[in-house]
Amino acid sequence: MTPIRPRRSALYLPAANARAIEKARTLAADVIILDLEDSVAPDMKDEARRMAVEAVAAGGFGPREVVIRVNGLDTPWAGSDLAAVAEAGPDGILLPKVASADDIESCAEQVAGRARLWGMIETCQAVFRLDALAGASRACGLDVWVIGANDLVKEMRCRLDEARTPLLPALSLAIMAARAHGLVVLDGVYNDITNLEGLARECAQGAALGFDGKSLIHPSHLETANRLYAPPGDEVAWARTIVAAYAAPENAGRGVIKVEGKMVERLHLAQAERLIAVADAIGAREA
Template identity: 55%
Template structure:
């Protein structure tokens, strides 16, 4: 079952009241009220207060609300975590998660139905990504978010259009997420004006298996929503596969022919998931 689409997750600086208000009308699936990278040190406390107030005020409709706190090793992290826990957003996004112990500590601080999202953006996290994902069994962890910019800073690798230097980290993170049933979102695309480049980045994210992408500007939402949604042709194929396996003459078969192609039970499972994603998107956009 797909609970809700997370094709587009937009970072909005919580220090900017106008940005928060604008987020209430945007077509993104997720609004991330950011207390970290998008906020200057002198505005950290204001951002925290405004994020908490935004959660209390509501008005975001179907959009999932997430607060990204500062790292717990910063002067603001502990206060951010306490305030975010009390505000009870849909999730709290924690940067610089390095291992299962970080997941356990942050999860224990949360309240109500608030989930934990973890940034995978350090070398330590990449080498511990499967144990981090496994910690979801005993914590509130539901989602990974890639932080490619921070990985580039740490490794000194260059972010080229195809992100060759990060293929291993991206692929391992997706694999770990899938093993343990987590959602996983790709990192941001930095060039706000290059929508063609964004399209290529989204297509690459889909190829890697990401569920959606984090964004830094509202103009990126439309491209992201389209490319992380199943196409009409894909949905038609999926429904045809499901219908074919449901025919009485195909009951109990492990492989059948659909439109002349050999189709196995693994393709049925993929088709069922794709239709569930399409249905979740339709329901969300109709709300």
């Protein structure tokens, strides 16, 4: 099994904010996303790029992944962003508004293997090309998708309720496409900073849908995302019971067995092994 890296929480921080970058080195985030796009004013783009590159060079982020979100491919900053950020070599380069396989292939050529690519699914066009985008992602070394729910809501002109009903088809299809091609996929941000109960509901919903974690806009959201995207203790215990049962000599080579009165198949064994790997990776991360 490929080693699993926890990505329960991916916190956006404006790359032009030196204090935020310094604080990021101490936060309980699995991923830090230094943003050059939405949170940076046009007259600060060059400075933000410089600061992000310097932050990666300085290091000090410990086990946290450091990802830099560049400006959109249709902006005047994209070329300079990709060149400078690829040279800096962060853990990932997050591409906004990925809409075609050509977008992914073009960026992969520019980056030339110097950093892994991540991509944002945040347009109606992307939703109708999910399988092709996932295939191109896999072929070009793009490992992670991040849902850009705010942009998708804007394009759809929909009205969100607490359950995000208008977005559910797109969210589920994005997860399915990502899984079909072996990608990690993170849910979009929760906008109501002080409403931690609402955040908890949305994290629980995202975990139930199958997301690997959640992108976040405020450090106060970290504890909730980390807790709700970690496998529940009772599920981990049951997974270990399944693995132990299949390891018993009398069950060697068997496809279907009975565990504590329940029918268990080898597909459940695979699920159990992955769940344990996630729990163990989180335990190692927090240690």
